[in-house]
Amino acid sequence: MDPLSSAQARGEAKPPVSPHTRFVARQPILTKEEKVFGYELLFRDGVEDYFRATDPDAASRNTLDSSILLGLDVLCGGQRAFINCTREVLLKDYMTLLPPNQAVAEILESVPGDDLVKAACARLKEAGFMIALDDFMPNDARESLTEFADIIKVDIRQVPVAEQAAMIKRYGPWRSRLLAEKVETRQEFLEARKAGFVYFQGYFFRRPELMTARDIPANRINYLRMLQAVSKPELDSREIEGVIKSEASICYRLLRYLNSAVFGFPSEIHSVRHALSILGEREVRRWVRLIATLGAGQGKSSELVLSALVRARFCELLAGKVPHGSSDLFLMGLLSLMDAILEISMPEVLDNVPLDQETKAVLSGAASPLRPLYQLMLARESGEWQDTGHLTRSMRLSESEVAEVYWQAMQWARQVNSE
Known part of the structure; x- marks a missing residue:
């Protein structure tokens, strides 16, 4: 929701x-x-x-x-x-x-x-x-x-x-x-x-401060496991419940989010299992990814996590306007900064999170049908107005439409990050 x-x-x-x-x-x-x-x-x-x-x-x-x-x-x-x-x-x-x-x-x-x-x-x-x-x-x-x-x-x-x-x-x-x-x-x-x-x-x-595998704190590995669990083609609710419960702060944050006035659920959500049953598969994937990103970003610059959220929401809002096959555009935007958030290399992120080939290609810098959208996301974020205009026109979008979507993404990210 x-x-x-x-x-x-x-x-x-x-x-x-x-x-x-x-x-x-x-x-x-x-x-x-x-x-x-x-x-x-x-x-x-x-x-x-x-x-x-x-x-x-x-x-x-x-x-x-x-x-x-x-x-x-x-x-x-x-x-x-x-x-x-x-x-x-x-x-x-x-x-x-x-x-x-x-x-x-x-x-x-x-x-x-x-x-x-x-x-x-x-x-x-x-x-x-x-x-x-x-x-x-x-x-x-x-x-x-x-x-x-x-x-x-x-x-x-x-x-x-x-x-x-x-x-x-x-x-x-x-x-x-x-x-x-x-x-x-x-x-x-x-x-x-x-x-x-x-x-x-x-x-x-x-830019990530790269850590060797043995140096990655246990809780960061948990965030990676959460992303793995919700990126599989078939969700295993027991596995997801297990990885969320293994990180107390994430478990608390998920329940706090869902019980806030912003969602307006009629009854209180009192357990992870209850939350998973109410949300439905699509929203479980989305919100667990969100919670994992917020958790992994604790102790990092707040701007890093905010940028990841804006990117994810921007791409998601454009999903109905651009061809993207079966790729999850929210996940693409979110993972674009996950190397810096988790302090591991992008190849290591991609090795650990199940992804379709198009998303994996664009995040690794290879050719992909998703590349124009990815480039638009980066150009709009950094205020490269000439590139933004060119990419917008090449994707048959209007500049005002892209500006409005980016604005909505910023509002959403601010609200989510303040909960």
Whole structure:
């Protein structure tokens, strides 16, 4: 049973969300402990269009549009939203449409540090906003804006290590906190953290820290066994009940989920066997996979598990619109990050979970009829708008349809992950 569908069936209305919000992607910004600090938002049509569409009347800026708040909540889950600011966005005070405790004004490298921009920065600081300088370089033309900067972002691919060290010494830690951008490997993360960077942006957290078989904790093996049990062609309810009961936290979480208001079952579900009998085969497969993923992700970055859930739901919602044979698209999306979640290699994941050939091929990087959907999933997630448009058209889908489905997937993942 789908929690969002259940809520809608009970007539719980949601306030409208600005249509432009659906064409926004995000990149996580993590702390030294790999906790989510915020997200940089990537606007397909440019940040100016987003604000203009939301607030066409400058006189109404003192009344915050609820659609912006709802959009930020789904996109960022209560964490800070880093908004790319052009000169126009700054001078027109568009940022004041957003709550200062939820938004960071990220000033782009193309913005000059002139008197008008400095005055706009002073207004933002007075209103309680944090300010970040994007892609800051040695001898940057925005040097005059560093007095306003709470965060300075440094592209570690563009700035040599010696220059990085000099910038950390000059601007941090008392003046500003430095953020390392384009951190793509765990080694780069560890080196940047040691050098003195405070925040980190990039997809390093999606790359697994590979463990040998003997090092994999027993509970992680249990999660793998759960995925094995529910991926077999014929379900064995006793086997599934056994693997769920072997992990107390998973057993508790499954029963807590199913007894929450989101499902609205008329009577309390009091045992694993009772839950399995009520759910039915399709939902047993789906929810045990979900529970196993959430359990396996404990102790990992919350963004990793959330991304896996969004991918799974996105692919599932498109299942009726794209040819996929007998492949389970929810499982395909979920397993796409299972190597990083379980900290084992993808070949090892694929060896342990029974899968059809098409799904196995696409997850291993081989040719597969599912590849266009898989590529669309990745492009939409990372805000590669040109690739998203091309793939959408090649699959005979509309961009608005894909945007709506991705938005629904994010809402669903947020709700499931908060239960």
